[in-house]
Amino acid sequence: KVLCTVGILAGLLAFFWRDTFNPDSISGARVLLTGASTGIGEQMAYHYSKFGAEIVLTARRETLLRKVMEKCLQLGAKKVFYIPDDMSSPQAPERVVQFALQKLGGLDHLVLNHIGSTPFRMWEGDVEHTRWLLQVNFLSYVALASAALPILAESKGSLIVVSSLTGKVSTPFTTSYSATKFALDGFFGSLRHELAMQKQDVCITLCILGLINTEVALEKTRDKVYLSAYPADEAALAIIQGGATRAREVFYPWWLELVCRLRDWFPDQRDVVIQSFYNYTST
Ligand code: NDP
Structure with missing residues (x-):
């Protein structure tokens, strides 16, 4: 009981006692941003630009990246470059980090x-797709982080x-x-420990998002999920603020933090609530 009360009090303290965001801390910051051609990544590019950052954008589609770059320059970015690359290629992360270093001379964020694109439906046994998705969504993150860590340690x-x-609480489809x-949470959670043990001042911020109104997410979940989608530009700003204030985790919308904290206390009730948000008949 005592441990439980202390845990709740510590959680509440951490919830209210957060660093306030200072936009000046991002002015001139050197940022490498992946998935920057559409959706939340595109919105992050615009926020970073308004704060006066120097940015390298990457994704696969060059025409979209060029358009995002032009808008970033109009919005006030100090410098913007882009490099089209495909994160399903094991060589892409090193190429992209080297490009960013060459253009920006270092890296702060x-x-x-x-x-990668993935169907929103019941499991049909496509192991090869899972292997490919692990490369794009997980292994490329590990490789990008590994290539950039020495530079982030310097800055x-x-x-x-x-x-x-869905990386904290299991959901259908x-x-x-x-x-x-989930793999990201495991890898970067462990890495956070190791950086602290080695007294390396690199902060790791894990961002937990709910349903966001990007084109792809709305299209996939239409008629299948009974949840409101939150605005992509707000999600993007929450991520940037969390990174700038060196938060351990960002939850957007904020109430996801409560869902995550309670997830292990009432597992049966939790799963019934989750399933009630999904339309089983239309998949
Ligand atoms: P989008 O599908 O809108 O954007 C995905 C981005 O990744 C695009 O820029 C795309 O550009 C790029 N991309 C896709 N495949 C590859 C590839 N093989 N190599 C390199 N880049 C690739 O996604 P969102 O903006 O919705 O999602 C952004 C993040 O937010 C993701 O990590 C997602 O998991 C998370 N999130 C989103 C939610 C939502 O409801 N939208 C909910 C919870 C989390 P291109 O096609 O040009 O390569």
């Missing part, structure tokens, strides 16, 4: 945000990892995707 920088509620997001 590495934002890992891209995801006392931030490693920002975009995850999902997301088997492979969920596995890749």
